Amino acid sequence: MNFWLILRLAIRSLSRNPGRSLLTALGIIIGIAAVIAVIAVGQGASSALRNQISSMGSNLLVIFPGSSQAGGFRGGAGTQQNLTQEDSEAIQRETHHLVALSPVVRGGAQSIFRENNWATSLQGVNPDYLRVRNWDLQEGDNFTEADIRSGTRVCLLGNTVAEQLSPGESLVGKSIRIRNMPFWVLGVLAPKGSTAWGQDQDDVIVLPWTTLRRTLQNSRFNNFSQIIISLDSLDNLDAVRAEISALLRQRHRIATGADDDFTITDMTEITQTITQVSTLMTLLLTVIASISLVVGGIGIMNIMLVSVTERTREIGLRLAVGARRRDLLLQFLVESMVLSGIGGLIGMGVGVGAALVVARTNNWPVLISTHSILIAFIFSAGVGIFFGFYPAWRAARLDPIESLRRE
Amino acid sequence: MLIRLENISKYYLMGDQKIPALNGIHLEIAQGDFVAIMGASGSGKSTLLNLLGCLDRPSEGCYRLDEQEVSQLNADALAALRNRKIGFVFQNFNLLARTSALENVELPLYYTPGFTAAERRRRAIELLTRLGLKDRFHHYPNQLSGGQQQRVAIARALVNRPPLILADEPTGNLDSRAGTEIMTLFRELNAEGITLVMVTHEPDIAAYARRTIHMRDGVIQ
Structure with missing residues (x-):
């Protein structure tokens, strides 16, 4: 049969x-x-x-400049001033799988509104920063590229800062003082909470990086503390790392075999x-x-x-x-x-x-x-x-x- | 000779005791014969029929069916032999339930290599028509009378055109009118040259056969 x-x-x-x-x-x-x-x-x-978990920032790449070296004396990570605006633009232009990119210039200052004052950290960034960090505005608006170009004195307040300076009253559209200079508050960021290691992410003032560099730090240099990048997918992490690394080595003219003068970190552990x-x-x-x-x-x-x-x-x-x-x-x-x-x-x-x-x-x-x-x-x-x-x-x-x- | 049994014996083992069922049987049945086997229950007539039907193998002796020695064949060869040379008719018909008359008749052909579905169907229709069941092709067994069921079973036995039909009490479950019909049919088939061997305990059924064999205690009288 x-x-x-x-x-x-x-x-x-x-x-x-x-x-x-x-x-x-x-x-x-x-x-x-x-x-x-x-x-x-x-x-x-x-x-x-x-x-x-991606939205919490696991699909982020952070690029730090290398350590500076002056006659046998080596500074810590990020002490070299070789991560520039041109680098940032090149990465933005030439890297694939990139969703958004923002430079970060760090600083700190005392902020004052009427009788309240609060010491906080400053993040000088570009308008894409909120997209990179997946961060929403609770009220108000983001600053724009025009603000970056002209170094306008505007800022966005982290939720903690807003709460400390003016409890129960909106600061949007008002003027606060940072290092005794007046800044317009364009918006207040949505609360993001603490990081896994207990740092309050909302204790921050976000402002255009040019404003921070020029006006608050009196610096002519266009170098960054870090460049922060968000990717479309975790799967492309290794590819993008390699791409950026090659690009920066070429731009910084690093000889084959020599060490990188920058560091790229990611959230591999979380991903795993x-x-x-x-x-x-x-x-x-x-x-x-x-x-x-x-x-x-x-x-x-x-x-x-x-x-x-x-x-x-x-x-x-x-x-x-x-x-x-x-x-x-x-x-x-x-x-x-x-x-x-x-x-x-x-x-x-x-x-x-x-x-x-x-x-x-x-x-x-x-x-x-x-x-x-x-x-x-x-x-x-x-x-x-x-x-x-x-x-x-x-x-x-x-x-x-x-x-x-x-x- | 279609069937030639020489000194056939069959024992069953009960523990370590040998129970004889057949004791040195000699029997010859020619092509075209019609033989009735009679005997009390336990006389060995069923055992003999099973041996003739290649459903069982003798413990001793020689069985030649259609000039072929079959007592030493393996199970597959016996299956093929049953398929082509022997048609079975049972007392309780043994039709497949919930299966149409046509499909019941076709059943043996499924185990014959080289038949197409159309050929199987053609043969089944031909036989059922001949046995007067033209309007019962698609009936299930439980929609048929006893006599009709037995005729379907006979059609099944005939479908592969075997030379030999073995019948075990074919009228045992039928009323006398249906029984007479079946025996008349057997006579007709016999007249066409088909050899029939039938076990019965009714003398008036045995009377339809050309000759009758009486068995007692595993031997032919």
Whole structure:
């Protein structure tokens, strides 16, 4: 008998008892549906987690200038003044996968509003800084490129600073003093909270870097404390690092083999943790779902054993009219494969449906990968073969005379 | 000779005890014969029929079916032999439930290599028509009378055109009218040259056969 014939016979004999076939396949349906739904929701959740952590700044690259060296005396990181506006522009122009870039000039000063004063840090940046840091304005507006060009005395207040200078009253549109010079408050930043290591990120005043350099620091130089860059995806981190490194080495004319005069840092550690957590999560869910598949397989074995017992006379008859033992083995094996295969297909539909319902109702992101669907289908056919073998073997071993005599 | 049994014995093992079922049987059945085997239950007539049907192998002795020694063949070869040379008719019909008459008749052909679906269907239609079941092709066994069911079973036995039909109490589950119909049919088939061997315990059914063999305690009387 060829395979198609056996397949057709199997389908026909299963369709003689559609109710029972469906019930038998139910275990597999649930198992496969669980695997697909769980993996989809799990992967969706882990990608949501990645996005969330990215928004906290894990997709950032920070470039520091190197350490200065004067006759055997080496300054610390960032003491050299070789990270310039031209470098920043070159990076902006020539690097791929870049979402936004901002130079940072650091400083500190006393800020005063009426009777209140507060010592805080200053961040001299360009308008893209808020995009890089994924930072929203609570009220007011950002400064613009024009402010950078002309070094206007405007600023954005961190939430802590605003609270300290003027509790309960908006400072937007008002004038505060920094180092005794008047500055217009254009906006107040949304609270960002502390960093993981306890530093208050809201205790800051953000202003155009040119204003900080020229007006507050009285400096003619266009060098930066750091350049901060956000990427489109963590996956491109290494590529972008390499690109920037090559670009800066070329611009700074560093000979092959000599050390970099800059440092690029990223959030690799955080990224690794995220990846680990999400892998672990998916693995855990998959294991749980797989258990339900095994249970479904045992259900199939059970019913196939019942079916073999019930159809003893049929088996005897088939042997009498010329079926070989291998024909019967194959017949029952294909029957359980068809059962679990069809169960797998229905399960896929149910699983995808369930995942979409979860996505719709809980507003969760859901990722349905063809990968997981393929694996689930192969797995379900495998379950059919594995758990169908014992009943099929029992059927093929029956004695024709005994079987025909059975009532 | 279609069937030649020489000194056939069959024992069953019960623990370490040998229970004899057949004791040195000699039997020859020619092509075209119609033989009824009679005997009390336990006389060995069913065992003999199973041996003739290649469902079982003798413990001792020689069985030649259609000039071929079969007592030493392996299981697959016996299956092929049953498929081509022997048609079975049972007391309880043994039709597949929830399966149409046509498909029941086609069943043996699934195990014969080289048949297309169309050929199987053609043969089944031909036989059912001949046995007067033209309007019952798509009926399930439980929608047919006993006599009709047995005729479907006979069509199944005939579908591969075997030289030999073995029948085990073919009228045992039928009323006398249906029984007579079946025996008339057997007579017709026999007249066409098909060899029939039939186990029965009813003398008036055995009377349809050309000759009757009586068995007792595993030997032919």
